[in-house]
Every structure is written in structure tokens, then in C-alpha cells.
Amino acid sequence: MRKSMSITLQDIAEQAHVSVTTASKVINDKASEIRISPDTRDRVLTVAKRVGYRPNPFAQSLRTKKSRSFGVVVAEMRNPYFGAILSGIEQASIAREYYPLISSLENNFGEEKACVEVHRANRAAGILFAGTVFRLEEGILHQLAEDNIPVVFIGNKVEALRIPYVDVDNVKGAFLATEHLIKLGHRRIGLILGPDEIPASKRRWRGYKRALEKYGLQHDERWVEQEAELRSDPGSGYSAMVRLLEGDPPLTALCTFNDQYALGAIRAAVEKGLAIPQDLAVVGFDNIAAAAYYSPPLTTVEQPMLEMGRIAADMLIDAIEGTLKRERSFVTLDPKLIIRESCGAGPPDKPR
Amino acid sequence: MRKSMSITLQDIAEQAHVSVTTASKVINDKASEIRISPDTRDRVLTVAKRVGYRPNPFAQSLRTKKSRSFGVVVAEMRNPYFGAILSGIEQASIAREYYPLISSLENNFGEEKACVEVHRANRAAGILFAGTVFRLEEGILHQLAEDNIPVVFIGNKVEALRIPYVDVDNVKGAFLATEHLIKLGHRRIGLILGPDEIPASKRRWRGYKRALEKYGLQHDERWVEQEAELRSDPGSGYSAMVRLLEGDPPLTALCTFNDQYALGAIRAAVEKGLAIPQDLAVVGFDNIAAAAYYSPPLTTVEQPMLEMGRIAADMLIDAIEGTLKRERSFVTLDPKLIIRESCGAGPPDKPR
DNA sequence: GCTCAAACGTTAAACGTTTTACCTTTTAGC
């Protein structure tokens, strides 16, 4: 009777009158490798259950040189967009009995490098980068590749690198938003983008331009604002909108990089006395949970955040286990336009 | 020259021409225990740096029977309130070289028990419960105590248990909000609370009542709505408000359990044709980043989420290391009323 | 009755640390 010490295979072996090896085989259900009589099997399992055996993951990992945890580097935890992605990641991890180690850039001096180092120190079996701005020196990615630590990007497609990713079709998303506004009769449509370093910024811009071109509308550079700050809080949308509001003639509609920006932009417009959507139609991006309850409820382009997280985690785990197929490595999901009231169209669409 | 295998103390020892023991002592800087010549020291450190030595945490933990990671059980990741807390937790962990393993109840079937089990399986050295609804059977807490796994609660003070916590003074927070509305002349002030299981609900209710009593106002049970759902998204506030709006005579002011509820409540009121704050003054709780950009900007009671996370993590780590003093184990922080426009008072207070 | 496979196990080494206990060499004290 050990005093409050944790229970080991040894203990089980003794109590079940078998060797440690046998206990191990039973617990891990290695029936294929070696034959174990149903009798012994039962005995071991009963004991294990009775004493509440929990395998020591440190010993397991030490011995097998495999770790069941992977790192997640996320841009900002406080952002519900990433919160949903993290949630998806967690779902998949639980299902496959892996463990995500989450670190966010907010607290790591904006240093992807430091985050990666922490994950490596902890022997993460792989790393997921969620919406991370890509200031990773290539060297780091090479190192990871060399040491056989797979990587998957979420919402941050960088095709040149041939690294697996899960992303939404940003061009299409921005196209849908812009087209919707055009069809509502708008001709002067503004655009607030995220910082240049985010690959999605460029893609959204392309989608926006493509829509304008398709409908033969001219495009004016002064209608496009870009935020330099990486943090995507409403404040960014607010200040960008303040600048856009100086333009003349005024815009009648606006696409924003995400719902948080939209919230800030709406605020700036309202403070200038504009009514939404009468004086300014606004479309967001992401469709975070709160968007349906903004005043007015926000028309926005939905990203399947939860699913993105789930798929990415599954891909990473496949990669860790060496079963990720090339053709399943590059996933682009479809965005969907959610019409509410901030664009002045569609059904009144009350929340819920 | 091993092929892409990880570098061990053994390697370092060989290259520095010392024993593994010595290498270990140098790396861990155990100067106190045993004397090591500056010369040897240097040699070992140089080699370690050159080859990029990373101690194997599995071997370390296996040997020392200590783990440098702790579990965090959080109610919902998608909620910016918890996002901020998590961020604070991470800050403190990084500083003290610990590692938080985050699991959220959204994905664990609402089972605190399952979450705890996962953390235990992973040999977490302690567990932090963030805003978790307390459906933990007491047995689990006892088990944890027995096995010497410290626990700290965040935003979930349960005094009966004598378990360390960090919380905000909920009574005072609700009091401040209510008093503010009273001073603005309101007499019929509604209250939307969270579910009963959240201890803060009762406390906020007490603060609210205390303010009414202090100013000699009567109190009506029909002005208080409570959400049953544990998820605190705007939808909860919305449906509670729909019920409150049926009351007659109508309320002129409203306190909500959190900013998300406030957002939903405002939406419900606006849909009924009410203007905020002219027809209904609203005060939220938490002061999440978006609150300043709601329309109208939300008057709210600020919780220092980041700090709460930081303090709690520091406490837990102290407890893990056995240095947590009793008198530092029960922390109640002061809430602060942030006056914006949703209550119809105070300076115009533009965001930023 | 002997041989040969199954069938069912076991022994022991290894994973990379930390730590206890021990071993030399040098230095100081007299």
C-alpha cells in the first residue's frame, strides 16, 4: 500500500500476478503482437480499473519518443474569431486523444519564434499556426521540417511554401460581399483591410476589385483603407473609418475585414451622424456570434471557424501520424454571405 | 554524429569531456550543492549552446516526479471575457516557465469531470477553474486535494470550500451599476442575471438590492430575469429582455450580467422601438474590448480580467511549489464603473 | 514417447534525466 503515490504498471502486474510486460500489452491491447489468454486479460483489466490506473505519459513519451501533444500558435486569444477556431481544434484533439498546447502572440512579444521555441522545448509533435501573421523567418519552418515536426496553417494560406493549410476562399468572400452591395445599387463602396502582412488582406482586395470590375464599376484607391496594427479590435475599424469619412463624395457602402472592424466602423459613422444602413451600408466578415446582435444586426460573410479548427487539427494529427495525404493537405472552404440588416436589404431576419 | 536525433546530456558530456552528472549540474546551475570549476562550467555551457541543447521534459518529469504544466478548465473559449483571462494566465505562466493546458467545457460535454480527468491523465501539477460553473462533485475536489494537486478558482468564489480564488467584488460591482442608474433618476430598474449555478449571480443580485434599499426604492421581483443557459452569448440577454419588455409599467433602466447580455438586451429593446438610452438606460458588466464600440457605447462595470488571470496563475504556481501563503489565497479585486453612453449620463466619451 | 509448434508469457534493456553516494586530487594547517 503505497502512500498517495501514483499507481504504476508494476503495481498492476503484482496484483494481477503477471509480468509488467504482460500488463503493458493488455493495457495497450496489443492482441495482434502476442497472444494473451482471455483469463489473464480480464485479470489485468479488472485490477487496472479497480485501482484507477493512469499510464504515466512522461514515461510513455520518453520510451516511445512520441508525444501526444501539439502546439498551437494563435494571434490573439481575446478575439472570438480565434476563440471559435481554438474550440474546433480542441474538439478534434479530444476525439483523437491528443493535447493542444496553446500559446498566443499577445503575450509573446509578437514573436512567433519564441512561441515555436516553447513548443519545441515541450516536445510538441506538431504545430498549428492560427491566423498568425507570417513573420516566421523561413529558417524556422525549415528547422521544423528537418526535425520532422509537421505544421499546418489556419486562415493563412501561403501557397509558395507548400505547407498544408485550411483557409476560407477569401477572394470569393470579399466578392460576395461587394457584389451584394452593388446589386443593392451602391456605386461608391469602401473597403477596410487588415494589415499587409496578412495574406487574406490582398485576397479580399482582389475579390472586391473583381466584383467592381464584373459590374463595370470604377474603383478608387481612396476608398480603400488599411490598418497597420495587427490586433484586430474594433478600434482599428474605427480609426480607418474616420479616415474614410473625410472622403468626398461620401461612400454609401463599406466592406470590412472582420466583424470587429465593422463594429468600430459603424461607431465612427454613427458618431458623424450617419444612419446605418440608410446612409451607409456595412458588411462584415467572419460572422462571430455577436454579429447577429449588433445594432443593426450585421450582414457579414461567414467563415466556418469551428470547422476550420477541426479540419486543421485533424490534418495535423494525420501528419504527425504520417497518414496525411498530399491531396488532402490544401483545404479551401466556402464562405457564405449572411444577410441581416446592416446592408439595408434582405429579410428583417430577427436574431434566433 | 547522430542523424537528426535529439541532443541529450550524454552528447554534451562527451563533447565537453565530463560526465553526464556534471553536465546536468552545470545546466541546472546547482552551484550550491556541489562545486564546479568555472572552467568546466564554461566548457559545458559552450557545448550546450553550440549544439542547441533542449532538456527533455519527459525525462525530467519522469525522474523528478514534477510537472511544469497545469490544467485550465474554462467555461467557453469563444467568449472574450474568458479570452482575456486566458491571456492573463498565459502571461504569468510564461514568466514562471510553466505551461497551461487549456480545456474548455464547450467541447467536453459540459463535464468538468471529464476535463479534470484529462488534466490528471496528463499529470497536470495543478488546476485552474475559470468561471466554471460549479457542477464539480465535491468528490473530485477531495480527490485532487488528496493527491496534492492544488486548485484555484477564477471568478467563482465558493467560500464554503476554503479553496483559493481570485474574484471581483460582485456585490459592489452590481451596487455601483445600480446606484449609478438611481442617481440618474431611474426608479424602475431591471436586472438580468446569469444562471443560478454561477455564484456571482446571487452576489450581483444582492448588490442590486442593496442599492435599491439604500435609496429607499422598492423592489419588484418581476424586474429580475434570470437566464437558465450556461452559455453567455448575446442570445441569452436577448430572450431575457424580451420577457422583461412585457412588463407594465415598463422599466426605464437595466443592469445586465455581462456585456454580451447587454448587447442582446439592447437589440431586443431596439426591435421593440425603444431608444437607448432615452427610453432605456443600460449598464453591462465586464467591459470587454468591444463594449466601447457598441451602439451606443456601453456603460459597464469593469472587471480586471487580465489581472485576474495573472494573479490566479501566480497563486496556483505558488501553490504547486508549496509557497502559497494562506493570507494571499483569497483575493477579491475591485470593480470599476466605466461610464459611456448607454446609460444616458456622463461625458460623451468617445472611444479611445 | 518423442518432436514441433502454438500458445502464453517473461527478462532485461532502453528512453534522458536527476540524485545519492562515493572517489580522487589538491590545499591548508601544523
Next chain:
DNA sequence: GCTAAAAGGTAAAACGTTTAACGTTTGAGC
């Protein structure tokens, strides 16, 4: 010059698994 202790180090065991390589029964086939 001898002794004792300090200085600087090392060998080996242990942590709890997994796994490669071996035993030992048992029963069937002849």
C-alpha cells in the same frame, strides 16, 4: 611531511514505460 578537509568530479540507480528477444508449457501428430 603528515593529516584532514575541501574541491572537483564520477558511477550507478532510479523514474515508469515499451519492446526485442527469449522461455516454458501444452497438445497434436506420428
